[in-house]
Amino acid sequence: MKALGGVTDCCALLFLLLTSASAVKKLDSIKDLKDIDFGKSVPKHSLILLHWFANTVEIDNNNNMMRMTFDPNTDYGSHHYGNFERILDPPPRGYRYFTVGNLNQETSVDLPDYVVSPPRGYVGDNRDRIIMRVWEQRLDQVYMTQHYTVSEHQGTTYDPVHTYQVSINLLRRIREFSMRNNQLPLVSLRHRYGSHADVNDIGNKWGNLACLGLLLFIVMEEKHSQNQRDNKPENRRSDNSRPGSSRQQNHFRPEIYRPEIYRPEIYRPEIYRPEIYRPEIYTENDAGELNSSPKCGLCVWLAGSLVTIILIIIIVLLTIFLTSA
Structure with a gap:
């Protein structure tokens, strides 16, 4: 009976591992950002918050390391995140999850004005957040997520369907749209990402935030404009x-x-x-x-059968191991 109980516990642990945060989609490029349905299922403000975060943390290009530049316990309304929904994998020893992005959180260090009060059309409803995994000042994982809407009646939990891991490579790409003095010219950025944006118009509308305006246009507005042209x-x-x-x-x-x-x-x-x-x-x-194509029932059945066979083999091996012990 003890052996059977041990097998049951191992199977339960295996199931949790198979259904854990490995299902969280990873964003690795500007193209991946374009695939997100900003403005419908995901607030447009999420991209503004992500742009601020990418240009706030430090990224060491030599060894692919990220470091915090603010106290995640207090600054910008950041605070500890317990991962009670189990959306993400349990952090390694010493690491903790933190979340930032609450526009109503009182703090000694405030988020910049363009994040708190963005231009019209990009104002969110304070649902979008950034989750970061931190050990001391070292940052190794970043996620973009959001709370459920009020109409979904899920409380204040995060929505796992619209939770995305943001790679360090994507953070680097976003930092190219920096608003610092060493920013790339708008024309260079436009050509680099194959955009047809009117940089003069964006510069007039966005002023000092022109690089952010170009990023938003490339990721969201240009896609919508293309769809409208195609549908004429x-x-x-x-x-x-x-x-x-x-x-x-x-x-x-x-x-x-x-x-x-x-x-x-x-x-x-x-x-x-x-x-x-x-x-x-x-x-x-x-x-x-x-x-545009029907679901392949045979493929689904084969995939399910393969998972079942793997689980059975693991259970048999565990049973033999525990009984022999």
């Missing part, structure tokens, strides 16, 4: 829609295309092709986006 009627026309096209005459199905329910936020021209339209494979996910 003149840009959606293809060879199939030309007058006299035989493909249009033979394959257009008016019972499928219904303008009255057209939703531009989920329309994707690269997917929609009338001649091969199959309604059974065009479904929406929870975020309101189109899934």
